[in-house]
Each structure stands twice: as structure tokens, then as C-alpha cells.
Amino acid sequence: MLPIWAYAGYKLNRELKSKQVPLLALAAAFSFVIMMFNAPIPGGSTGHAVGAAIIAIVLGPWAAVVSISVALIIQAFVFGDGGITAIGANCFNMAVVMPFVAYILYKVISGKSPIGSVRRLAAVAIAAYVSLSVAAGFTGFEFGLQPYLHTDANGNPMYMPYGFEVAVPAMLIEHVFGFSILEAIISMLIFAYLQRTDQSLLMGTSGLKVNKEPQKAAPAV
Amino acid sequence: MDKKLRNLLIGLAALIILVPLGLLAEGETYGEWANDWLQEELGYVPQGLEQMSSLWSAPMPDYSLPLLGDTFSGMSVGYILSAIVGVALCGGILYFGGRVLVKNKD
Numbered sequence: 001m002l003p004i005w006a007y008a009g010y011k012l013n014r015e016l017k018s019k020q021v022p023l024l025a026l027a028a029a030f031s032f033v034i035m036m037f038n039a040p041i042p043g044g045s046t047g048h049a050v051g052a053a054i055i056a057i058v059l060g061p062w063a064a065v066v067s068i069s070v071a072l073i074i075q076a077f078v079f080g081d082g083g084i085t086a087i088g089a090n091c092f093n094m095a096v097v098m099p100f101v102a103y104i105l106y107k108v109i110s111g112k113s114p115i116g117s118v119r120r121l122a123a124v125a126i127a128a129y130v131s132l133s134v135a136a137g138f139t140g141f142e143f144g145l146q147p148y149l150h151t152d153a154n155g156n157p158m159y160m161p162y163g164f165e166v167a168v169p170a171m172l173i174e175h176v177f178g179f180s181i182l183e184a185i186i187s188m189l190i191f192a193y194l195q196r197t198d199q200s201l202l203m204g205t206s207g208l209k210v211n212k213e214p215q216k217a218a219p220a221v
Numbered sequence: 222m223d224k225k226l227r228n229l230l231i232g233l234a235a236l237i238i239l240v241p242l243g244l245l246a247e248g249e250t251y252g253e254w255a256n257d258w259l260q261e262e263l264g265y266v267p268q269g270l271e272q273m274s275s276l277w278s279a280p281m282p283d284y285s286l287p288l289l290g291d292t293f294s295g296m297s298v299g300y301i302l303s304a305i306v307g308v309a310l311c312g313g314i315l316y317f318g319g320r321v322l323v324k325n326k327d
Contacts, residue, residue, distance in 0.1 A: 013322045021319035026229055028311035033236045033304055036284065040246035047250055048243075066316055074310045079303060080279030082253070143252050150269060158269030160252060161259070171252050215312050 011062040028067035041178040053128035056099035064099035102131035128187035132180040138192040140171030241297035
């Protein structure tokens with residue numbers, strides 16, 4: 001993770017505008033709080049949404065890398081959540097894989113559609129849903145790999161007890177049918193709010209040319 | 222402060238007040254099992270996990286303040302305080318860090 005963080009810092013240094021700084025701070029704060037909303041799912045497990053997709057879509061993937069990483073690091077050091085030895089893996093899954101998957105999907109699906117369009121909103125929902133599911137799949141793979149890497153003298157796993165056949169479906173199913181839906185809803189609400197209140201905030205990552213009056217219909221020629 | 226930022230801050234404050242809802246969920250997150258759960262479920266606690274659990278002791282473990290007790294209201298207050306601390310740390314680090322990053326060019 002260290003080289004990724006270094007590069008993210010470099011990218012932000014070049015691209016971040018001073019107007020975006022308060023938003024970056026709020027993004028990390030929102031993500032921290034959203035991850036505290038543990039949601040139950042049938043089967044007795046809990047999990048949460050992340051918020052990485054909407055951050056990547058509004059502020060760009062590198063801003064998401066930095067803000068989610070900060071939230072995860074604070075969780076581990078101050079609250080013992082996730083654990084300091086898992087910071088690297090957690091950041092990779094939730095602060096790198098997830099924002100980039102979301103960002104790419106959003107860009108591809110929304111294409112050149114207008115900033116206020118329903119198509120963009122749908123792109124946000126799909127990007128959020130798929131990106132958290134993919135991140136969960138990565139996490140399940142890492143959990144499942146663990147017992148093959150480290151066992152104690154008796155052959156018992158040193159860290160994570162379950163292999164691929166348990167870990168991957170467990171992580172995927174609970175996200176695909178639960179937390180990813182939550183992530184999609186939260187992302188859509190925030191995006192729709194920004195579509196109505198301040199579209200200029202969404203222009204930076206939209207791929208559209210910024211013109212002064214994005215709301216006016218094109219003049220008849 | 223512009224209106225949009227103010228609204229976002231209000232939204233954040235509302236979420237912080239509602240955060241004890243996150244305590245209602247029963248059960249443990251995959252991979253974040255407590256040692257006694259593992260003992261019961263597997264018959265042993267994986268050695269590496271047991272060793273690593275003493276590596277770091279968090280100042281507010283599990284988003285709680287031990288002195289508030291483990292009643293639901295005590296845990297809720299601890300959870301809200303944790304949210305405030307977490308938000309202040311995350312927001313503070315990125316706000317001041319971000320300002321340093323952009324200062325070089327404006």
C-alpha cells in the first residue's frame with residue numbers, strides 16, 4: 001500500500017483544488033460514520049456500506065484512496081476495528097479496488113450523458129453495487145487464502161480458519177444481497193442531491209466540457 | 222460557509238446522532254470474530270490471532286468507553302462519542318493535510 005498512498009498523494013497534490021479540500025475532509029468523515037452503521041443480514045452476520053463509490057465518482061478515485069484509507073487507519077488505531085495488521089489488506093480492498101472499479105464503471109456507463117440525467121444516476125447505482133461486491137470478493141479470496149499460507153504445528157490455521165469454499169461465498173453473498181444494495185442506495189441519494197443542488201461539483205469527473213451554463217438547453221440552430 | 226457545505230454538515234450530524242442504530246445488529250462481521258466466539262465455534266483460537274491481539278490496544282476498543290458500562294444507553298453514548306472522535310480525526314487530518322497539499326500552488 002505504501003507506493004499507492006505515495007502516488008495518491010502526488011496525484012492529489014497536482015489535481016486537488018482548494019475548493020475541494022472541505023469536501024475531501026467531509027468524505028472521510030462520512031465514510032467513517034457510514035461504516036459504523038452495522039446492518040444485520042439473515043445468517044447472523046453483520047457488515048456495512050463503505051461510501052467509496054460515491055467519493056470516487058464525485059472527487060475522483062485518488063481522493064477516495066486517501067480519504068477511505070484515513071478512515072480505515074483511524075478505525076484500526078483508535079477503535080481496534082479491522083486491526084492494525086489488516087490495514088494493508090483493508091485499504092487495498094476498500095480504498096483501492098472499490099473506488100477504481102466504481103469510477104471506471106461510472107465513466108463507461110454514463111458516457112457523454114448530461115450531468116443531470118437519469119442515466120448518470122443509474123451509472124452511480126450500478127458502480128456502487130458492483131464495486132462493493134467486487135471488493136467483498138477480493139476480501140473473501142484473501143480470507144480464504146489465509147489458512148493455506150499459515151498453519152501452526154498441529155496443522156490448524158494460524159489466523160483465518162476458513163478456506164475459499166467458505167470465505168468467498170460468505171463475503172460475496174452477504175454483500176450481493178445486502179450491503180451492496182445499501183451502498184447503491186446511499187450513493188444514489190448523495191448523487192441525486194448534488195444533481196439538484198450543485199452540478200458543478202459533479203463536472204470534474206464527468207468527462208464533459210465545463211461550460212458556464214450547463215443547465216440551459218442548447219440553442220436551436 | 223456556503224449552504225451546501227452547511228447542509229452536508231447537518232447531514233453528518235444527523236448520522237452521528239443515529240449511529241447507535243448500528244449497534245442493534247446482532248452477530249459478528251466475517252473475519253472479525255472475538256476470541257471466545259472462535260473458541261466455541263472451532264474448539265480453538267488460531268494461534269496467530271491470539272498473539273496479534275496483544276499487539277495494539279486501542280484507546281476506545283470496539284467504539285466504546287469502558288467506564289460507560291455495557292447497558293444499551295451506555296454503549297450508545299460511547300458509540301456516538303466514538304463517531305464524533307472519528308469524524309473529528311478523519312475530517313481534521315484531511316482538512317489540514319489537504320490544505321497543505323493545495324497551498325503549494327495557489
